[in-house]
Amino acid sequence: MPRTNYRSQTTFTVPSQGSVSLPPLRPPSPNHEVYITFPISSKIATGLHWHETHTEYLQIIQGVALVTLGDSTERYTAKSGVITIPRYTVHESRHVDLIVKEWTDPADGxxxxxxxxxxxxxxxxxxxxxxxxxxxxxxxxxxxxxxxxxxxxxxxxxxxxxxxxxxxxxxxxxxxxxxxxxxxxxxxxxxxxxxxxxxxxxx
Known part of the structure; x- marks a missing residue:
């Protein structure tokens, strides 16, 4: 499959599904936060998954997210504060017209x-x-x-x-x-x- 060189790009948009804004590759950024935007028409969900070497953090900037942690699903908004997802915790995010910030510990990019x-x-x-x-x-x-x-x-x-x-x-x-x-x-x-x-x- 031919590959497009996206190295200089920091914002990626998948038509009708959403976009993701990332730190620049070069020079390496000390800021490792990722911003994801989902329009109301998007049907994307992350799917249930877990991480083994990173603790993940989510913060809703705008809109509403349905977040599953383990066997519990709750609605989160900008007023909910930071959502902590420990290592090995099965989780999923489903979105309704949403902007969310994600980062990890370790903050290794x-x-x-x-x-x-x-x-x-x-x-x-x-x-x-x-x-x-x-x-x-x-x-x-x-x-x-x-x-x-x-x-x-x-x-x-x-x-x-x-x-x-x-x-x-x-x-x-x-x-x-x-x-x-x-x-x-x-x-x-x-x-x-x-x-x-x-x-x-x-x-």
Missing amino acids: EKAIFFRNVVGLILDRDPAARTLQNLRTAWNLFVVFWEWDNFPRFVKMPRLWGLGNSVERGVTWAILGSAALIGRWVGVRGTYEEYGTKDDLRP
């Missing part, structure tokens, strides 16, 4: 590189792509998820003596890990120079 690669792949995808091409894009997104601490929950298990969480994580690790392992042999990577890489996080 990885979230911005993650978004650069995810949105870059989506924007470079051929809208008229056939099923096989769409599957390859999904495969590439799985490798990006693996590379950048974003683990989707593919199955929901009963909470039996703590085994449910272990099974859920095991399934996700098996799927993403296999995608990344096979991807190494065929050039499907978690970062692309045209979008942004770990090298861009270095001073």
Whole structure:
């Protein structure tokens, strides 16, 4: 798939779905906050997922978000303050005409590189792509998820003596890990120079 060089770009818009504003790649910014805007027509949701090396923070700037933390879903607005999402906590955000700010601890800039690669792949995808091409894009997104601490929950298990969480994580690790392992042999990577890489996080 041909890749567009988005390295100098800081705002990315997916038509009718929303936009994301990111810090510049060069020079590295001390500000690692990410701003995401969803119009009222957007049907995007993050999907249930968790992070293993980062605590995530959300703050609603405008609008309303439905945020799921574990098994509880609540409405959040700008008056709700900062939403803290601990590591390994399964969570999801659904949006209604929303602007939200996200950042992480550690504040290492990885979230911005993650978004650069995810949105870059989506924007470079051929809208008229056939099923096989769409599957390859999904495969590439799985490798990006693996590379950048974003683990989707593919199955929901009963909470039996703590085994449910272990099974859920095991399934996700098996799927993403296999995608990344096979991807190494065929050039499907978690970062692309045209979008942004770990090298861009270095001073």
